[in-house]
Amino acid sequence: MSTKATFDPEAQSEKDRQLKPSRRWSFSLKFAALLIIGVAILVGVVPFMPSYDPYTQNLGAGTALPFETIDGHFYLLGSDVLGRDLLSRTALAGRISIIIGLSAVSISLIIGVTLGLAAGYFRGWTESVVMGIADLQLSIPRVLLLIAVTAVLGSSIVTLTVLLGFTSWVSYGRVARAMALSLREREFVLSAITQGARSVWIMRKHLLPNVLSQMIIVGSFELGQIIVLEASLSYLGLGIQPPLPSLGRMVSDGQNYIELNAWLILVPGIAIFMLVAGVQFLSQSFTTEGDIDLDIAKRG
Amino acid sequence: MPRFLRRRILQSLLTIFGVLTATFFLVRLSGDPASLLLSMDATNEDIARLRTELGLDQNLAIQYIKFLQNAAVGDFGRSLHQDQSALELVLERMPATLELALTAFALGLALAFMTCLLMQLSSNRWVKGLIMWLAFIRQAIPVFLFGLLMILVFSVTMRWLPSLGRGGITHLILPALTLATYEIALYLRLFNAALGQEQRQDYVRTAYAKGQSRIRVLLGHIVPNALLPIVTIAGINLGALLGGAIVTETVFSWPGVGRLIIQAVNQRDYPVVIAGVFVISCTFVLVNLIVDLLYTFLDPRVRLA
Amino acid sequence: MSDSDLVLSVRDLIVEAALAEGTVRLVDGVSFEVRAHEVFGVVGESGSGKSITMLAIMGLLPPNARIAGGQVVFMGRDLAKLNEKELQQVRGNKLGMIFQDPMTSLNPVLRVGKQIAEAIRIHHPRMPETGVRRRVIELLELVEVPNPEQRYRQFPHEFSGGMRQRAMIAMALANEPALLIADEPTTALDVTIQAQIMELLASVRARTGASMILVTHDLGLVAETTDRVAVMYGGRILEMACVHDLFEIPRHPYTVGLLNSLPELHSEDGALYSIPGQPPDIRDRPSGCVFHPRCGLQQGRALCAHTQPTLAAGRSVGRLVACHFAEETPQWAAVAMKMDTVLEKENA
Numbered sequence: 031m032s033t034k035a036t037f038d039p040e041a042q043s044e045k046d047r048q049l050k051p052s053r054r055w056s057f058s059l060k061f062a063a064l065l066i067i068g069v070a071i072l073v074g075v076v077p078f079m080p081s082y083d084p085y086t087q088n089l090g091a092g093t094a095l096p097f098e099t100i101d102g103h104f105y106l107l108g109s110d111v112l113g114r115d116l117l118s119r120t121a122l123a124g125r126i127s128i129i130i131g132l133s134a135v136s137i138s139l140i141i142g143v144t145l146g147l148a149a150g151y152f153r154g155w156t157e158s159v160v161m162g163i164a165d166l167q168l169s170i171p172r173v174l175l176l177i178a179v180t181a182v183l184g185s186s187i188v189t190l191t192v193l194l195g196f197t198s199w200v201s202y203g204r205v206a207r208a209m210a211l212s213l214r215e216r217e218f219v220l221s222a223i224t225q226g227a228r229s230v231w232i233m234r235k236h237l238l239p240n241v242l243s244q245m246i247i248v249g250s251f252e253l254g255q256i257i258v259l260e261a262s263l264s265y266l267g268l269g270i271q272p273p274l275p276s277l278g279r280m281v282s283d284g285q286n287y288i289e290l291n292a293w294l295i296l297v298p299g300i301a302i303f304m305l306v307a308g309v310q311f312l313s314q315s316f317t318t319e320g321d322i323d324l325d326i327a328k329r330g
Numbered sequence: 331m332p333r334f335l336r337r338r339i340l341q342s343l344l345t346i347f348g349v350l351t352a353t354f355f356l357v358r359l360s361g362d363p364a365s366l367l368l369s370m371d372a373t374n375e376d377i378a379r380l381r382t383e384l385g386l387d388q389n390l391a392i393q394y395i396k397f398l399q400n401a402a403v404g405d406f407g408r409s410l411h412q413d414q415s416a417l418e419l420v421l422e423r424m425p426a427t428l429e430l431a432l433t434a435f436a437l438g439l440a441l442a443f444m445t446c447l448l449m450q451l452s453s454n455r456w457v458k459g460l461i462m463w464l465a466f467i468r469q470a471i472p473v474f475l476f477g478l479l480m481i482l483v484f485s486v487t488m489r490w491l492p493s494l495g496r497g498g499i500t501h502l503i504l505p506a507l508t509l510a511t512y513e514i515a516l517y518l519r520l521f522n523a524a525l526g527q528e529q530r531q532d533y534v535r536t537a538y539a540k541g542q543s544r545i546r547v548l549l550g551h552i553v554p555n556a557l558l559p560i561v562t563i564a565g566i567n568l569g570a571l572l573g574g575a576i577v578t579e580t581v582f583s584w585p586g587v588g589r590l591i592i593q594a595v596n597q598r599d600y601p602v603v604i605a606g607v608f609v610i611s612c613t614f615v616l617v618n619l620i621v622d623l624l625y626t627f628l629d630p631r632v633r634l635a
Numbered sequence: 636m637s638d639s640d641l642v643l644s645v646r647d648l649i650v651e652a653a654l655a656e657g658t659v660r661l662v663d664g665v666s667f668e669v670r671a672h673e674v675f676g677v678v679g680e681s682g683s684g685k686s687i688t689m690l691a692i693m694g695l696l697p698p699n700a701r702i703a704g705g706q707v708v709f710m711g712r713d714l715a716k717l718n719e720k721e722l723q724q725v726r727g728n729k730l731g732m733i734f735q736d737p738m739t740s741l742n743p744v745l746r747v748g749k750q751i752a753e754a755i756r757i758h759h760p761r762m763p764e765t766g767v768r769r770r771v772i773e774l775l776e777l778v779e780v781p782n783p784e785q786r787y788r789q790f791p792h793e794f795s796g797g798m799r800q801r802a803m804i805a806m807a808l809a810n811e812p813a814l815l816i817a818d819e820p821t822t823a824l825d826v827t828i829q830a831q832i833m834e835l836l837a838s839v840r841a842r843t844g845a846s847m848i849l850v851t852h853d854l855g856l857v858a859e860t861t862d863r864v865a866v867m868y869g870g871r872i873l874e875m876a877c878v879h880d881l882f883e884i885p886r887h888p889y890t891v892g893l894l895n896s897l898p899e900l901h902s903e904d905g906a907l908y909s910i911p912g913q914p915p916d917i918r919d920r921p922s923g924c925v926f927h928p929r930c931g932l933q934q935g936r937a938l939c940a941h942t943q944p945t946l947a948a949g950r951s952v953g954r955l956v957a958c959h960f961a962e963e964t965p966q967w968a969a970v971a972m973k974m975d976t977v978l979e980k981e982n983a
Contacts, residue, residue: 169345169611169614173576174611178353178603265474267596281478303475306472307470533740539807540806541724550753630790
């Protein structure tokens with residue numbers, strides 16, 4: 031039942047605007063493409079270059095500036111305090127961040143979708159338990175949760191990935207649950223039930239496909255978050271441990287020499303930015319409205 | 331006491347209880363806490379003695395109950411590196427963290443509000459686009475990185491502001507701004523969306539039909555309704571704020587609970603870690619409770635539920 | 636009929652809106668008058684421009700729309716020429732409006748009493764608190780809301796749909812308007828409540844002497860309630876007459892179609908009639924007569940597609956039709972639409 035004037039020019043023009051891709055959308059996409067190409071070159075091309083060497087130290091060539099040549103070695107982005115090539119280290123660290131990020135997102139997606147669908151479909155105890163765990167997890171800032179857990183369980187790449195995955199499922203879970211709640215009343219589900227289909231089958235064949243498109247949106251946003259979390263943990267000293275390089279730790283090490291050579295911070299810092307911004311602009315371009323769903327926020 | 335209030339308080343207590351339980355089992359998960367706490371060349375007797383001291387030789391269930399009992403009276407043990415009760419140590423640092431967090435929160439909202447006004451007043455679409463784009467860029471820079479950039483510009487290069495420690499306003503500016511601007515993108519989108527959505531509602535048309543003026547409609551009708559989603563989302567975001575505070579404290583060597591916890595983790599001072607996590611959790615739960623109450627105060631439709 | 640009898644006089648009103656495809660005319664040269672104490676009906680399908688016309692009169696057009704021409708003379712002043720501040724003095728004061736959906740037309744976070752009081756306070760800023768409150772209670776009693784003292788402090792969600800509409804009416808009547816515009820006031824309500832609200836409006840009008848414009852797509856409502864009616868289509872008025880004449884002897888083919896599409900309880904063949912074709916896309920208005928693509932009376936005649944018919948006086952006084960071949964309507968109706976009664980009455 032329409033409540034507005036019978037012909038609402040405002041609503042009409044709003045609709046018309048949504049039909050055309052907005053200018054901002056294509057700009058975001060272009061910018062994202064630029065960043066992603068930069069990152070791709072960093073992690074995909076650099077490691078295959080002959081000068082690639084993230085580990086060899088050369089104490090006499092410490093904290094070199096970008097484009098400096100010391101001992102016959104040309105440091106494109108400079109060197110860290112132990113004389114290691116920053117470009118190579120950044121490339122390797124970037125790779126690790128991406129791998130951890132993508133893996134963690136996959137893990138949390140699987141957990142989130144499974145738990146969320148189960149909670150929304152079965153309701154009752156299942157729902158209470160799942161949402162209870164979610165609430166518990168949300169009652170503590172994510173960074174702190176990870177700090178506490180990595181403090182106890184360590185932070186090898188695998189451990190870190192699993193932990194990040196296990197602690198990030200809630201967003202997916204919420205969306206999956208909401209979808210399950212609304213879909214379970216629909217005819218195609220009800221008819222499947224009357225035909226004797228088992229719950230798992232229904233969830234897989236009917237609910238899952240509908241949920242996946244939403245998951246991509248959530249996932250692209252979460253990927254940025256996870257990369258930031260990993261970098262923050264590394265910065266605090268609780269993430270990837272040496273000798274493996276990590277962007278966060280490189281920044282933290284660089285902080286000691288901030289007066290001497292700011293590039294020690296800027297090189298890994300810009301890499302982090304490119305990674306996160308690229309992912310975030312990309313996820314922005316998926317949602318045409320791109321904005322906060324205020325109706326979820328209203329509890330009335 | 332109204333029913334919903336009772337329910338919310340019960341929920342909060344349950345959550346805190348859950349956090350305690352999780353913390354307890356988490357530490358036990360890592361293996362024998364005693365051997366973790368001593369240096370590498372501790373003898374087996376040393377370890378055994380410490381275990382008895384810490385009550386680790388008892389039944390797990392008994393340990394758990396003792397733990398809860400102790401927690402209820404605020405006894406989280408003593409710091410292993412400083413001669414002080416773990417909880418005391420943490421509470422000593424709370425004011426610093428609160429100072430940073432609350433300043434950043436207020437500053438963030440104020441900045442977002444002013445920027446939002448600027449955007450509404452400016453009819454130039456290019457300006458609005460630029461502001462949103464800048465906010466978006468800001469969001470892609472992790473807190474620690476932005477903090478360092480601020481230090482780089484304002485401390486190292488310009489020499490205007492100090493880069494570490496807590497003192498007067500000059501020490502507070504950089505960390506507070508770092509934290510405040512992190513969420514500004516979110517708040518900007520939120521304010522714009524909330525105000526925009528309310529503008530289009532039917533009751534606004536009714537208000538104008540009565541002959542009410544623009545300003546009165548904005549302040550008396552639109553804002554009270556727009557506050558609802560704003561309060562909800564800002565509330566949800568406080569967790570991120572606290573998390574960001576922990577990181578910011580490390581960047582600026584700000585003597586708060588966050589930095590204490592990080593140091594305690596590096597020193598394996600588990601009682602302090604647990605106490606710290608507990609206090610921050612409680613703060614968070616309390617703040618969420620307050621936000622919920624605030625919401626019911628603002629939205630009469632929920633009040634009578 | 637002297638001019639002092641006129642409460643509202645709309646002349647050649649044109650409303651344009653800026654849409655993505657360019658400027659579109661939503662209301663294209665609409666003219667009508669509302670006299671003191673009368674109920675003027677405006678009837679039409681969705682998209683005919685009837686609501687926009689009312690919003691234009693009130694000065695409540697959305698930001699991308701504006702009055703591009705014409706006059707809206709209300710109590711001696713041309714509202715189309717007034718600035719926002721001057722309009723604010725008129726709105727809610729001597730010119731009131733109630734809207735379609737009472738569920739969303741009230742502010743959910745403010746008490747109902749306060750919202751009605753606001754209507755009073757805007758135009759009587761110096762009235763003391765107690766006076767305002769007393770007046771609100773009075774108004775609630777006027778609109779037959781039981782327990783007004785209690786209801787004063789309640790929130791809209793504690794009111795039923797019918798009661799919310801009563802509160803809306805109270806708000807609109809707060810300052811004794813000379814003209815009340817009711818835009819589909821009962822469409823969103825249950826049928827039983829509809830009758831109550833219409834009765835309420837009638838009694839309130841009798842008490843205060845206000846004129847009313849009733850905008851609706853419901854012909855039954857029009858037949859029961861109004862004195863004179865205008866039929867709108869595609870942003871223009873096609874026919875205007877007193878209600879009796881309109882229903883008994885419709886002169887415009889569109890009106891004929893509308894009347895014929897009313898389901899009659901005693902109809903013989905049981906099939907519901909609907910006018911063939913679609914309502915016009917106002918972004919691309921048909922040339923000449925806006926109705927001609929769907930008109931059974933056109934019969935291929937080029938004049939209808941070429942020249943826009945003006946709203947001209949017909950046979951009896953006060954009847955206006957916009958059709959080149961209006962005299963042929965009764966015969967055509969009898970034959971094509973099996974509306975013999977029309978022809979009978981015509982010849983009677």
